[in-house]
Amino acid sequence: ALSDPGVQQKLKELVDAQIQVERDERDKAQEVRREEDAKRWVERRLDTLAKDLGLNDFQKAELGKVQGDLTRRFDGLRTQVRAKELTADQAKAELERTYAETDLRLQSTLSADQYKQYQERTREFRERALRDGFSRDGGGGRRGGQRRGGDGNAP
DSSP states (O other), rough: OTTSSSHHHHHHHHHHHHHHHHHHHHHHHHHHHHHHHHHHHHHHHHHHHHHTHHHHHHHHHHHHHHHHHHHHHHHHHHHHHHTSSHHHHHHHHHHHHHHHHHHHHHHHTOEEEEEHHHHHHHHHHHHHHHHHHTTSSSOOOOOOOOOOOOOOOOO
């Protein structure tokens, strides 16, 4: 029966389907791990900033919301650039607007001194994100505990 081309074709289809199922399961598990790693990285970053800036619980929660929004926005812009829905220059302009909104939100939450320290701690990362966060060479930051340089404390 195995010499029958029809049986061989059916067997090939079954094997290919099983391989695809296993590949999809691996990809899903890897995506879940990446998301968990990213969440832990953001939490560590937030804890470090909260400690270094002397934030109270309310301020830490608000900073967490702002950082989460900023990260989601950056990731969304990067996805749009990759899908060619936006040019790198358009994404950069949108990121600049997003940073301006973020700054307004933080100025209403942090003291003047805390805000100044936050700006100093995140300046290098912001400059790098604006300079090459949407470049074609894969720039745009790392997650999961890997750092590109600087203190890695903010998007």
